Amino acid sequence: MSIEAVIPFKPSNPKSRLSSVMTVQERELFAEAMLHDVVIALTEAGCRPCILSTKTLHCSHARVSVCDEELNPALNSILAQRNEPLLIIMADLPLVNADVIRRVTGTARDIGIGPGRGGGTNAIFIKDCSRFHVDYYGASFMKHAGIAKESGLSVEVIDSFRLYTDVDEPDDLVELFIHGTGYARQFLESSGFSLRIEKGRVGISRNTG
């Protein structure tokens, strides 16, 4: 039986730390392209993606559930009512592929966590949802490891840079250029972005002409 994967998503004014390189309309399209890449990886891995969106949204490959609650209470009410495993995965992970999704959901432990750079939690797979709750924001990776420990649940840390690389800042676009192959990378290219290598450092530049 396929595993349900919840993807929290905020369509309005997303990715504000990219404001210096993209307009708000571009950021909205870019966020949707990244979401699309995550949905495709999940589908290829045999999961059932369900987007938990703060407003109405159309996506041909995923169920969409609209919810204007805050992230933690929204997810925790889902967890409390659930008696099947659940994967929660962020929408800004355009490097993920089916292989790494399978590594997360295939964990032999009670919980599989894919940390994000800077202490976040980019993916978490929970086998027994009634024994766990989430606490996102800040150093959520450590908080989630602590909650699991308190509940006597074993944890596997999934060692993947594809899962670890959330795209928040202009520097992160470099990673997408180097390692991405999907919609989000295509969006960057068609918007005039390219890799620039100067004095041994790799960055991005943009041709707006």
Added chain:
Amino acid sequence: MSIEAVIPFKPSNPKSRLSSVMTVQERELFAEAMLHDVVIALTEAGCRPCILSTKTLHCSHARVSVCDEELNPALNSILAQRNEPLLIIMADLPLVNADVIRRVTGTARDIGIGPGRGGGTNAIFIKDCSRFHVDYYGASFMKHAGIAKESGLSVEVIDSFRLYTDVDEPDDLVELFIHGTGYARQFLESSGFSLRIEKGRVGISRNTG
């Protein structure tokens, strides 16, 4: 038979981008602590570590070879003479463990590459050394993928954040605090560094008192 692993190392004035948070003496000790963590992971994975150092160095768990040539010619003359597989791995990867080393050396392809953040090559495992040469600096990950392609060698990209996280800048110390367990993390703690969580962002602070 165990696989030889070359670790290029520069003991003098290393990690200059950490100058804002560490003295030159501290940077030297910190670089050695990170090197030590890499050597231990290699040893645990059954490799034979060999440090290619720009000056004399003592290390109880690794062979040390002193060489003042530039990185690329030094490594390429080793490759040209070699008819056994070789792993080349950087010294500033304090998060690596034996599991990820085994994933690199266990690749079914001709070459296994562990990319670094920003387009670098943090580890590369080469089965047939005579058919490959290295070209470090800049976007070396892409250069190495290109060299492999030209030589008709297949490549596996090793998907690991432990291998991907090289420690160059103060922000990288956050990752070491969260995910590190070895000498380099111990050095940070004993030098008064600690994690600081402020307004949802994770950083480091230092108690010099």
